[in-house]
Every structure is written in C-alpha cells, then in structure tokens.
Amino acid sequence: MKILTGLAVLMVLTAGSQAFAASHQTTIFIEEQDTNKDGQVTLAEFDVERADHFKRMDANGDASLTEAEYVGEYEARLNKQLESVTDAEKKKEQYQRQMRQAKVRFGVLDTNKDAAMTFEEYQVSGHAMFNRHDADKSGIITAKDVELLTEQKKDKKGDDFVNP
Ligand SMILES: [Ca+2]
Ligand SMILES: [Ca+2]
Numbered sequence: 376m377k378i379l380t381g382l383a384v385l386m387v388l389t390a391g392s393q394a395f396a397a398s399h400q401t402t403i404f405i406e407e408q409d410t411n412k413d414g415q416v417t418l419a420e421f422d423v424e425r426a427d428h429f430k431r432m433d434a435n436g437d438a439s440l441t442e443a444e445y446v447g448e449y450e451a452r453l454n455k456q457l458e459s460v461t462d463a464e465k466k467k468e469q470y471q472r473q474m475r476q477a478k479v480r481f482g483v484l485d486t487n488k489d490a491a492m493t494f495e496e497y498q499v500s501g502h503a504m505f506n507r508h509d510a511d512k513s514g515i516i517t518a519k520d521v522e523l524l525t526e527q528k529k530d531k532k533g534d535d536f537v538n539p
C-alpha cells in the first residue's frame with residue numbers, strides 16, 4: 376500500500392511540468408525501449424534496458440544507487456534536454472525545478488528510506504510505468520496500445536504521465 380501511495384505522489388509531482396498525452400508518451404516509450412526494432416516492447420526487453428540503465432547510473436558499481444548517483448545521471452540527461460532552451464532565465468528555472476523533482480523522486484522510489492535505491496526498488500516504478508503503457512494488458516506494448524490510449528484520451532478517460 377505504501378508503495379502505491381508513493382507512486383501516486385510521484386505521478387502528481389511530475390505531471391505538472393512535463394505532462395504529455397499518454398498515447399504520445401507510449402509512442403516515445405516504444406521508440407526508446409524497442410531494442411530489437413520489431414516495433415513492440417516486451418516486458419523482458421524492457422527489463423534488460425532497465426538493468427542496463429541502472430548499471431549506468433550506479434557509478435561505483437555496488438548494485439545500489441545513492442541520491443548523488445541517481446540525480447547525477449539525471450542531471451546529465453537534463454542538461455542535454457535543456458540545450459534547446461535559449462532563454463537563460465527559463466533554463467535556470469527549469470533546471471532547478473527538475474533537479475528538485477529528481478531528488479523527490481529518489482526519496483519516493485527509495486521505499487524503505489535507507490538512502491540507497493536497489494534495483495528491486497527501481498523496478499517497482501518501472502513496472503508501474505510499463506503497465507500504464509500496456510493499455511490492453513497483454514504484457515507487450517505495441518501500436519495497438521497507442522491506439523487504445525488515444526481512444527481513451529478522446530473519451531477523456533486517459534490520463535497523462537511521465538517516465539519516472
Ligand atoms: Ca522489441
Ligand atoms: Ca552505487
């Protein structure tokens with residue numbers, strides 16, 4: 376229950392700043408996670424990519440992430456994203472807000488609050504995200520899920536979310 380509450384908080388926290396239509400997010404998700412380029416993402420495929428990403432974040436290789444490791448890797452990606460923002464004030468404001476949120480995310484994902492994020496803790500958010508993209512709950516994310524989420528959006532049933 377505690378985990379579910381945490382994730383709900385996480386989604387509320389992040390929804391304001393980078394909310395996109397769920398269907399659009401799912402298209403991006405497929406583009407980013409479809410490592411064998413067959414146009415769909417299986418849970419196994421996703422897990423391999425998550426494990427890989429976790430390893431990249433784990434700078435000292437002790438199979439656990441500190442806040443500095445988690446936020447540091449995010450900061451590099453954020454700076455890249457912000458390269459296209461030309462307004463210096465805006466850039467600074469977005470940088471500060473996103474970095475603040477990254478720290479909050481770390482706190483939420485570290486469910487047992489020991490200041491270390493294990494792969495298991497990281498995967499709770501990963502699988503929650505996978506399930507939200509997987510609209511027909513088939514265990515594979517395909518163009519059909521994008522269609523379903525687009526339909527839900529039209530009926531105002533869909534909701535927005537971000538990649539944790
Ligand atoms: Ca694939
Ligand atoms: Ca580490």
Ligand SMILES: [Ca+2]
Pocket residue numbers: 485486487488489490491492493496
């Ligand atoms: Ca922990």
